[in-house]
Amino acid sequence: MTTLADAGLFTYVLGLADDALVSAQRMGWWISRAPQLEEDVALANIGLDQLGQARTLLAYAGQVEGAGRSEDDLAYLRDEREFRNVWLVERAQTDFGVAMARLLVFSAWQRELYAALASSSDATLAGVAGKAVKEVAYHLDHASHWVVRLGDGTEESHARMQAALDAEWPYVAELFEPVDAALVAEGVAVDPVALKPAVLTVVEEVVAEATLTVPQVAPAVGGGRRGLHTEEMGYLLAEMQHLARSHPGAAW
Amino acid sequence: MREWPLWEVFVRSRRGLSHVHVGSLHAPDAEMALRNARDLYTRRQEGVSLWVVPAAEIVASTPDQGAAFFDPADDKVYRHPTFYDVPEGVEHL
Numbered sequence: 001m002t003t004l005a006d007a008g009l010f011t012y013v014l015g016l017a018d019d020a021l022v023s024a025q026r027m028g029w030w031i032s033r034a035p036q037l038e039e040d041v042a043l044a045n046i047g048l049d050q051l052g053q054a055r056t057l058l059a060y061a062g063q064v065e066g067a068g069r070s071e072d073d074l075a076y077l078r079d080e081r082e083f084r085n086v087w088l089v090e091r092a093q094t095d096f097g098v099a100m101a102r103l104l105v106f107s108a109w110q111r112e113l114y115a116a117l118a119s120s121s122d123a124t125l126a127g128v129a130g131k132a133v134k135e136v137a138y139h140l141d142h143a144s145h146w147v148v149r150l151g152d153g154t155e156e157s158h159a160r161m162q163a164a165l166d167a168e169w170p171y172v173a174e175l176f177e178p179v180d181a182a183l184v185a186e187g188v189a190v191d192p193v194a195l196k197p198a199v200l201t202v203v204e205e206v207v208a209e210a211t212l213t214v215p216q217v218a219p220a221v222g223g224g225r226r227g228l229h230t231e232e233m234g235y236l237l238a239e240m241q242h243l244a245r246s247h248p249g250a251a252w
Numbered sequence: 253m254r255e256w257p258l259w260e261v262f263v264r265s266r267r268g269l270s271h272v273h274v275g276s277l278h279a280p281d282a283e284m285a286l287r288n289a290r291d292l293y294t295r296r297q298e299g300v301s302l303w304v305v306p307a308a309e310i311v312a313s314t315p316d317q318g319a320a321f322f323d324p325a326d327d328k329v330y331r332h333p334t335f336y337d338v339p340e341g342v343e344h345l
Contacts, residue, residue, distance in 0.1 A: 036256060038277050038288040045291050145284060 008180040010064045011084060012189050013125070014074075015179070015225055016113075017057030018085035021075060022233075023106060024050035025240050026093050035096065042142060046103070049135040056128050076244035080234055081227040087220060088171035090233045097157075097164030100146040105168060107139035108202040109175045112195045121187035144206045151210025158211065165207065166215045173219035175199070257306060259285040261293050264301035271303050279304075 027047030034040040058071035088106060093099040114136060117129035150161040176196045183189035207214055223229070243250065256278040262271035274293050279285035285304040294302065313321055325331070 036278055038279060038292060042288065042291040045295065142287060145287065149280065149284075 006064055006066065008183055009122075009188065010061055012179055012183055013057055013061040013064060015084040015086075017054050017061055017074075018083050018224075019089055019106075019110075020050045020057065021054035022083070022085045022236065023089040024048070024054060025236055026089060027099075027103075029092075029094070030099065043099070046139050046142065049132075049139065053128065053132045053135070060124050060128070072244065076241045080229055080237055083229065083233070083237075084225055084227065086171065086174045086224045087222055087230055088168065088174060090224070090236060091171075091230055092232050092235075095160075095164060096146075097150055097160045098167060100143050100150065101161070101164040101168045103139060103143035104147050104206060105172055105175075105199075105203055107136045107143055109195065109199045110136040111140055112198045112202075113190055113192070116190040116195065120190070125188065140202070147206055147212075148210045151207070151212040161210065162212050165212055166217065169215035169217050170220040171222070174222035174224060177222065177225060179225075256280050257308065259289070259304045260307050260310060261285075261289045262303040262305070263289075263293055263299035265299050267300060271301065274298075276307060277304075282306075 024047045027043050027050065030043040030047075031040050034043055054075070055071050058074045062069040062071060062074055088102060093102055111133060114129040114133040118126055118133060120126040120129065147161060147165075150157040152158070153161075176192045176199075178191070178193055179189050184191045204214055257280075258276055259279055259282075260276050261274050263274045264271045277285065277288045277292055279288045282304060286302060289302050289304050293299070
């Protein structure tokens with residue numbers, strides 16, 4: 001039987017899992033499309049790190065829910081409204097500058113989140129976070145280097161990097177939306193609001209080094225944590241889930 | 253698009269061993285070369301330390317120098333330390 005407390009934990013874990021899963025799917029798009037083979041591999045590695053985080057978290061979510069759903073059931077057989085990821089990660093990222101701007105924000109947020117979550121009172125979350133924090137520290141390093149090189153590069157790369165940052169910035173605020181207060185009080189969940197100063201400091205330092213400007217834009221509406229998504233989410237799910245849904249139970 | 257320069261990659265697999273050449277890659281500069289090397293050559297725990305060197309900075313012997321460079325060593329067997337009697341019981345020489 002699922003208690004109310006379990007339902008809160010299920011939703012919280014699902015949010016973290018879906019952020020990682022959807023970001024991994026977007027990262028996978030870059031394989032064979034990056035500027036060089038070396039960058040293909042780097043982005044594939046990053047996507048696979050995120051996928052690994054998503055798998056462990058989804059498996060745990062299924063366990064918490066207690067309805068017998070596996071990580072694959074949760075990844076492939078849920079509909080759009082059941083996904084709990086933020087809008088930052090779900091929109092298409094077919095511009096390299098956008099991909100790096102987004103990875104900068106996302107990995108800076110994930111690093112602070114996982115660093116704090118590593119001392120969660122929930123042993124599974126603490127374990128996942130303790131392992132993942134090293135992975136996302138590298139993602140942040142990779143994104144930072146590219147943002148600095150493109151921002152402080154040629155006139156064209158500077159303009160395009162600034163445009164990419166401007167495009168991603170409205171979606172930053174959603175990362176810091178409050179979560180279940182009871183879970184925070186129990187020391188299970190990390191309060192996203194508390195992460196904001198540290199995350200923004202990291203990102204803004206990179207932006208300054210890249211000779212770019214922190215965008216002054218209104219936040220997007222958001223709603224991913226409540227299952228409300230952008231139009232692009234449907235296309236992403238169609239591609240990600242197509243095989244598993246067309247051939248139920250298919251295996252290698 | 254302008255090609256990124258080529259870098260040679262050396263990996264030290266364990267503490268105490270030398271760095272060994274493992275391959276090459278393209279990168280816009282040294283820092284990115286090091287990161288690309290990490291992603292391409294140490295993804296299966298192959299190493300604990302990495303060197304990247306601009307391929308253009310490596311001075312190499314050429315095949316047509318082979319005769320003068322290497323052949324004269326052919327008949328100098330006395331250069332191999334095989335003419336000593338090792339006393340019994342010596343484990344580390």
